[in-house]
Amino acid sequence: MTRPTPSSVRKYLGGARGGSAPSPGATPLGGARPFVMRHPSVLWFLLALSAFTLGVTFLSDAFGIGLLSTSFVKTLGKTLCLCLVAIAMDVVWGYCGILSLGHFAFFGIGGYAIGMWLMYARTERIVEASLAEAPLPPTEQEVIDAIGVQIFGVVGSSEFPALWAFADSLALQLLMVALVPGLLALVFGWLAFRSRVTGVYLSILTQAMTLALSLYLFQNDSGLRGNNGLSGLQNIPGFEAVPQSVISIVFLWASALALGLGYVLFAWVVSGKMGSVIRAIRDDEARVRFLGYHVESYKLFVFTLTAIVAGIAGALYYPQAGIINPAEIAPIASIYLAVWVAIGGRGRLYGAVIGAAFVSLLSSWFTGGGAPDIPLGFYTIQWTDWWLVLLGVSFVVVTLFFPKGIGGLFDHLVRKDP
Amino acid sequence: MTTLLEVSGVSVSFDGFRAINNLSIQIAEPELRAVIGPNGAGKTTFMDIVTGKTRPDEGTVIWGERSVSLLSMNESQIARAGIGRKFQKPTVFEDQSVRENLAMALKNKRGPFDVLFHRKTPQGGARIREIAEEIGLADDLPRRAGELSHGQKQWLEIGMLLAQDPRLLLVDEPAAGMTPAERQHTTDLLKRAARTRAVVVVEHDMEFVRRLGCKVTVLHEGSVLAEGSLDHVTANQEVIDVYLGR
Ligand SMILES: Nc1ncnc2c1ncn2[C@@H]1O[C@H](COP(=O)(O)OP(=O)(O)O)[C@@H](O)[C@H]1O
Numbered sequence: 080m081t082r083p084t085p086s087s088v089r090k091y092l093g094g095a096r097g098g099s100a101p102s103p104g105a106t107p108l109g110g111a112r113p114f115v116m117r118h119p120s121v122l123w124f125l126l127a128l129s130a131f132t133l134g135v136t137f138l139s140d141a142f143g144i145g146l147l148s149t150s151f152v153k154t155l156g157k158t159l160c161l162c163l164v165a166i167a168m169d170v171v172w173g174y175c176g177i178l179s180l181g182h183f184a185f186f187g188i189g190g191y192a193i194g195m196w197l198m199y200a201r202t203e204r205i206v207e208a209s210l211a212e213a214p215l216p217p218t219e220q221e222v223i224d225a226i227g228v229q230i231f232g233v234v235g236s237s238e239f240p241a242l243w244a245f246a247d248s249l250a251l252q253l254l255m256v257a258l259v260p261g262l263l264a265l266v267f268g269w270l271a272f273r274s275r276v277t278g279v280y281l282s283i284l285t286q287a288m289t290l291a292l293s294l295y296l297f298q299n300d301s302g303l304r305g306n307n308g309l310s311g312l313q314n315i316p317g318f319e320a321v322p323q324s325v326i327s328i329v330f331l332w333a334s335a336l337a338l339g340l341g342y343v344l345f346a347w348v349v350s351g352k353m354g355s356v357i358r359a360i361r362d363d364e365a366r367v368r369f370l371g372y373h374v375e376s377y378k379l380f381v382f383t384l385t386a387i388v389a390g391i392a393g394a395l396y397y398p399q400a401g402i403i404n405p406a407e408i409a410p411i412a413s414i415y416l417a418v419w420v421a422i423g424g425r426g427r428l429y430g431a432v433i434g435a436a437f438v439s440l441l442s443s444w445f446t447g448g449g450a451p452d453i454p455l456g457f458y459t460i461q462w463t464d465w466w467l468v469l470l471g472v473s474f475v476v477v478t479l480f481f482p483k484g485i486g487g488l489f490d491h492l493v494r495k496d497p
Numbered sequence: 498m499t500t501l502l503e504v505s506g507v508s509v510s511f512d513g514f515r516a517i518n519n520l521s522i523q524i525a526e527p528e529l530r531a532v533i534g535p536n537g538a539g540k541t542t543f544m545d546i547v548t549g550k551t552r553p554d555e556g557t558v559i560w561g562e563r564s565v566s567l568l569s570m571n572e573s574q575i576a577r578a579g580i581g582r583k584f585q586k587p588t589v590f591e592d593q594s595v596r597e598n599l600a601m602a603l604k605n606k607r608g609p610f611d612v613l614f615h616r617k618t619p620q621g622g623a624r625i626r627e628i629a630e631e632i633g634l635a636d637d638l639p640r641r642a643g644e645l646s647h648g649q650k651q652w653l654e655i656g657m658l659l660a661q662d663p664r665l666l667l668v669d670e671p672a673a674g675m676t677p678a679e680r681q682h683t684t685d686l687l688k689r690a691a692r693t694r695a696v697v698v699v700e701h702d703m704e705f706v707r708r709l710g711c712k713v714t715v716l717h718e719g720s721v722l723a724e725g726s727l728d729h730v731t732a733n734q735e736v737i738d739v740y741l742g743r
């Protein structure tokens with residue numbers, strides 16, 4: 080169908096760098112310098128993240144002066160994971176215009192996937208230790224049965240469900256962290272995008288998916304311990320002797336590394352031509368189709384990639400939280416995620432980081448009783464109850480008056496060119 | 498000249514209203530064709546059908562030397578097959594620069610992974626500047642498309658069409674909102690493009706159509722009322738009655 084034209088023939092014959100020298104004023108070729116060097120904001124972010132991680136380490140109990148408690152270090156590590164899922168949300172919503180209200184489900188699935196291995200391997204060690212004292216050495220089946228009783232006793236079962244087939248293998252469960260959210264997003268996205276479900280209908284569909292998943296997990300026979308969820312995840316099998324203060328720093332570093340890599344990955348995806356097409360899809364997807372782009376493939380790519388990153392973020396979060404249960408996947412969690420990104424400023428990656436860090440830390444301060452109650456005489460404002468109201472009002476105010484969010488204010492300060 | 502596009506016996510109804518009624522049009526390659534007709538004659542809907550935006554109830558739309566049916570293809574496949582379109586209301590990506598708009602339209606592989614790993618080439622950059630030159634936006638490449646004037650947006654969209662390097666250009670009311678000088682420039686652009694490809698221009702302005710100096714198709718109530726040179730169709734009594742005489 081395509082008709083070779085002189086320019087396209089030249090292009091293919093000439094190769095990427097061949098042919099005549101670029102004329103004066105030509106755009107400099109990409110790739111001459113490393114990606115981060117060409118994007119100063121990415122470099123700044125990585126520097127800030129490194130400084131933060133080192134700072135926390137030097138203030139920690141395990142490696143520093145002990146100013147920060149282990150539980151606070153864990154809070155900070157978890158916050159980094161929330162920042163990672165927030166930038167994924169920003170790419171899918173802020174850049175590609177898909178208001179997914181289901182990305183926290185992918186986050187939760189990542190947590191469950193790693194949680195299964197953590198729970199299995201740890202229980203296995205406990206069971207083996209206790210059976211070692213028995214007069215006869217236990218058979219393999221006896222060990223597995225005992226693990227089953229330990230794990231599934233709370234839901235009145237001892238059978239290993241098929242879901243746990245790979246739970247004894249760290250490598251396979253790590254694979255599941257990416258594979259399960261990725262496949263779910265791929266299938267869900269394919270069905271939704273192919274039927275050209277967009278806008279608020281797509282948001283509702285993603286909420287339905289999230290709700291279905293959490294309702295399923297709430298059932299005792301889901302194979303994932305119903306509303307008990309998976310617990311004891313802070314105990315890393317094989318590292319029982321290592322104190323939590325050290326483990327918290329290790330996870331902080333792992334979370335920071337993941338956030339840094341995720342940031343570079345997404346900054347790369349949304350830069351250049353891919354970013355151009357994705358933003359064009361957000362602004363006018365019909366027009367993009369008439370340019371010859373298969374819009375659905377692009378949406379599917381972005382939806383799936385961000386779901387995988389969300390899963391990885393969840394897999395790093397829940398070992399720091401220690402427990403995951405179906406309430407984590409409740410539809411409201413994904414809505415919060417969108418609120419963070421909106422408050423932080425969508426369409427800019429650092430905005431999502433600011434939003435997630437700011438709102439989630441503030442949220443734990445308010446709900447954790449950190450904020451003093453305000454006595455009004457006739458009524459006392461208790462922040463544990465009123466925080467959500469404040470958050471809701473902030474969301475409305477930001478949406479109406481500061482559509483660029485906190486990150487937008489940042490733009491004004493940093494940007495030199497008009 | 499060979500037939501590039503053959504629309505035959507196409508009808509489409511919206512809620513019982515027949516917007517296109519047994520319409521048949523053939524476009525050759527290369528050819529410049531003007532389509533005129535009163536408001537609501539179905540000119541835009543004709544373009545919607547060819548580009549896959551609207552599915553007709555009846556009829557066939559055949560494309561190219563291999564005579565493939567466009568009705569079995571989706572919008573992006575049709576675009577990749579070589580049909581480019583400029584909309585009645587200028588639609589450029591206002592948040593992006595003129596350069597980005599043109600780069601997106603530039604003829605290249607369109608798959609997500611091709612685009613993800615796409616690298617700028619000197620040839621691509623040169624082609625973008627060449628087109629920018631042609632549409633009079635050479636100095637505006639770094640500007641946000643949203644800042645352009647109405648006429649400049651129209652040109653940018655024509656530039657995006659040229660960048661796509663299509664075999665058939667469908668251009669819906671390109672001169673709307675343009676100054677006489679801009680109109681003259683637009684006529685030249687379209688005539689030049691039509692030397693090597695098929696160009697179909699929908700326009701209201703008779704002076705503009707006269708300057709194009711090409712075969713004219715008059716649409717009325719969704720079907721062809723008359724076809725031929727501008728002098729020929731404007732002498733047609735029916736055309737005078739329904740269109741010119743009002
Ligand atoms: N999507 C649609 N739904 C309903 N009616 C439509 C639609 N598109 C076009 N029409 C109607 O079809 C007729 C032809 O419209 P159009 O092709 O836009 O005319 P023109 O471009 O020649 O002015 C008009 O009466 C218009 O109202």
Ligand SMILES: [Mg+2]
Pocket residue numbers: 540541542585
């Ligand atoms: Mg029209």
